[in-house]
Amino acid sequence: MSGSLTPTALARLLGQWHHGNAPAYRELADVVRLLVLDGRIPLGTALPSERTLSATLAVSRTTVTAAYSSLREQGFLSSGQGTRGRTCLPRTAYAGEKGRDSGAGLSGAPGLAVPDGVIDLAYASLPASGEAVHQAFAAALTELPALLPGFGYDALGVPGLREAIAGHYSDAGVPTTAGQILVTSGAQHALNIVLRALVGKQDKVLVEQPTYPNALDAIRATGCRVVPVPLPPASERGWDLDATESALMQHRPRMAYTVPDFHNPTGRLMPDAQRRRLVRAAAVSGTVVVVDETLRELNLDGGTTAPLASFSPAVVSIGSLSKSHWAGMRTGWIRASESLIQRFAAVRTTMDLGGPVVEQLAAAHLVRSLADPLPARLSALRENRAALLELLKVHLPRWEAERPDGGLAVWCRLPYPGSTALTVIAPELGIRLAAGPRFGVGGVFENFLRIPFTLPPDQLETAVLALRAAQDRLEAAPQLRRTLRDSPVAAIA
Template sequence: MDRYLSAPQLARLVGVPAGARPYYRALAEAVRALILDGRLSVRVRMPAERHLAAALGVSRTTVTAAYDRLRAQGYLDSRQGSGSWTALPGPGSLGVENPWLAADGDGLLPLHCAAPAATALLPDAVAAAATDLPCHGLGTGYDPVGLAPLRAAIAARYTARGVATRPEQILVTAGAQHAIHLVMTLLAGPGDPVVVESPTYPHALDAARTRGVRLVPAGVPDSGWHLDLLTGALRQSAARLAYLIPDFHNPTGLLMSGADRAALVAAARRYDTTLVVDESWAELALDAGPPVAPMAAHDTDGRVISIGSASKLWWGGLRIGWIRGTGALVRRLALLRASVDIAAPLLEQLVVARLFDRIEETRAERRRDFTASRDALVAALRAELPDWRFTVPAGGGFLWVRLDSPAATPLAETAAAQGVRLAAGPWFGVDGTLERYLRLPFTLPPAVVTDAVRRLAAARAAGAGPAGRPPRPPLIPTL
């Protein structure tokens, strides 16, 4: 049954003063604010223009202009002869006025964070999950290993990618970070050597440090992995654990070849090392080319632990991740996580299970939006900051940019005054190095990344600020 709003109801909600000028713009902004605040739900049928005009005491032309403005902004969806419904715009259609861009209300463009807005398929998945929920309401809702339909969907996706997987090999977690923390807690202890790439995902370093491990960095040059550096680190440190990101590596965007994956797993077998493989970005290939099989495809003795996440493909607000390992490992991890959070949220698991049914649609959506933003970011950097160097990645969500001087941290300080929050290179390093690098995401709309680069150019022209200042920690998580 369609939900609808009467003209008198909407007139009471908008509360636009009679003297507002221009009135149509004020009316459109009031309706937009109601939608963004959640006071006016999405997919509610709006009153006819003539009825709303009568309720507000204005001309129908004024209401028509307001509706036209809302349609142009993506907040109304109209079908001729059927009416208009409230909607939310796709993130790619939003510019620098995107109301979700401000971080903690400070107004800075969040270039420190490589996280996309929700997929357009999310509302449908939430509605479908809500219908599924009563079927699961007779139980306790606590399942440390995860909901059976979701585990089956994740296992089926691994199988489709070339790694035969049973649902018993999957543990559902509250995001990839939770998964990393569980694995580190179970398999690493104080003083244990753990090999990590440099640069790498900062919060994985945080998880390792909370265990008091000894981090053993292996450099990842701009040109790609040097297997002798990684295998040498495994051999020389006698590490029993290594954390790697072979799929559109965070932050470099590199994609490890199949041959290198096979060689690395063979080295891990030789040196008795378990590989923790973060695949958070694995589904986000943008350019055409043959897919690379997951690292676990080369595993014959259960030493590759794969970690995945719903946040990069579908939305960061879905705090669902997973671990793929042996059945025995999953049981051990389930016992451990029961002391932390018992189980992942049931409704979110149902939503992600539904989204897996339409994964190729989401991948196509991300390819379209991320490719447009990547191309806009590349063009803006080449026009505004031609001395900066980078390799355009075939997927993922960011560029790893080499500056013309080692000034990433002071540049980040100066850029904040220009309205941009940056992820400076040292955030991704073990020991405060990488001052010549920035990670710039292309998960934001093209207009936003283009504007951000203009501001970066202005910050660089203004001077990088005092040198030698230690990097500040991010005010909100760097993703």
């Protein structure tokens, strides 16, 4: 149970809530509900009594009573007998004014605590690739007995997996030994290890603007200073290497984090000439380039580029099976010089002592035949991408969608700065979104939204129609853009 809100504190949070576009009780309930969804009124908070709130807001008591009953009916306010109602979330998906979802609560999909019927566009991730993952685990179990006599700890990773990953880099034109590989629990874990080993509070870290939100959060968590370098507009494609070079020379950052292979969220692919310039400029400024290749296998248009590490032995590469196979593998890696890998391993043992063995044995099978499930995955993604771009053109013609070269999402420019407000309204319309500002530094990208095309076309159509409905609501009540400025804290991938 949390605290309580005084009428004055609630009035302050409500701001200009009454605009006369709907009955006063509806407007009041709407803004309270959005404040709860937004996290600005914590769950379990007791709202003021009807009498005191009506006096403070200078509205009739009937208005507050009706607003509170509407919130109760929608599942956002508990119905304590004789006590003040406390804020809560609906136990089933809230389906707007038209009626409550009678669905059976949370979906059974592991890792996705999303109410049934809600389409999750905050995650750009796919289900496991066909039978490959299952078969890899079956094979891993037959290999397990040979490892059971050992301790089961290995901060660097199971040797067979390290060899398989090294082989993958060598095949891609970057000669690599198993000693240059550290196995991690995914790319996010890998980035945290690299950050902890390389970056201190006084350092600067260069990032692309926009970039992958969880990486940004991890970089910020080091306490370092973040140096964002904007990507050029969609019409120019690529990266702005002039801006990158001058930021490197001016700030001399300790580290630069880049996603050149199907950049998240734009889906762009960095041309080889720009890769060359990037590593050259970083060598001059004394910056360690950390390349996140999590999305590298999701090459939708067949563009050919060399892995960034092929341009300089100083590059630190991060990879993962999360997008090529399944995020549930929780398996990723770092490729770097052998001496850096030893440093990373020492840092890793401050966080954990190694990855689970069966997962690593299974991952080794997947890495050895990395390309096998990709054709089917890529062809479905191409179809989804085409469907999403067409749906956006038809239903949201004023949104400018950038056609991605690869990856899993489309980065859209909105005709107004309402990304956060759309994100807050969205669950009510059956979708979950990641607000544009999550992808940038300094609250920018309020007029951008990332939309994954990981769902089949029929579900994408439902999602785009819901986006259209959310947009219509926002246009009917533009004040929501002002009241709903803070990005909800929610999981994104």
